[in-house]
Amino acid sequence: MEKIGRNAPCPCGSGKKYKKCCLPMHQESSAQEFSAEPFTLVPEFTDLDRLSNSVVDLIEEGRLEEAETVCHQLLVRYPDQIDGTEMLAAPLDALRRIACRCRNMERHKT
Numbered sequence: 476m477e478k479i480g481r482n483a484p485c486p487c488g489s490g491k492k493y494k495k496c497c498l499p500m501h502q503e504s505s506a507q508e509f510s511a512e513p514f515t516l517v518p519e520f521t522d523l524d525r526l527s528n529s530v531v532d533l534i535e536e537g538r539l540e541e542a543e544t545v546c547h548q549l550l551v552r553y554p555d556q557i558d559g560t561e562m563l564a565a566p567l568d569a570l571r572r573i574a575c576r577c578r579n580m581e582r583h584k585t
Contacts, residue, residue, distance in 0.1 A: 523553050530562040534569050542566040 479486060485496035526549050533542035543566045549559030 523549070523556060523558060526552070527558045527562055530565060534565055539566040539569055542569075 479493050481494040483493050485491050485493045487497050489496050530542045530545050546559055546563040
């Protein structure tokens, strides 16, 4: 169906311009159609999401070796996704922070 220009003659045959005749009615009906069904976004978690989220949970629990293992699972199962690579840095970063805290604590003891 070809789009009707606002200044074109109304297709109803009234002889009026479309914008002065049927356009308001068409705009109102299309707005009602558009808002007739409310849109709700329901997130659907996949295995990729679950594995990726579990890395964060494991790190927060201090289970860094397990987090690293799950990162490697992500890399094997989903090699074309960035999650495994990005998440692999997280347990290593947590280890680095722990090591820095330990060094700082040792310095302050002496």
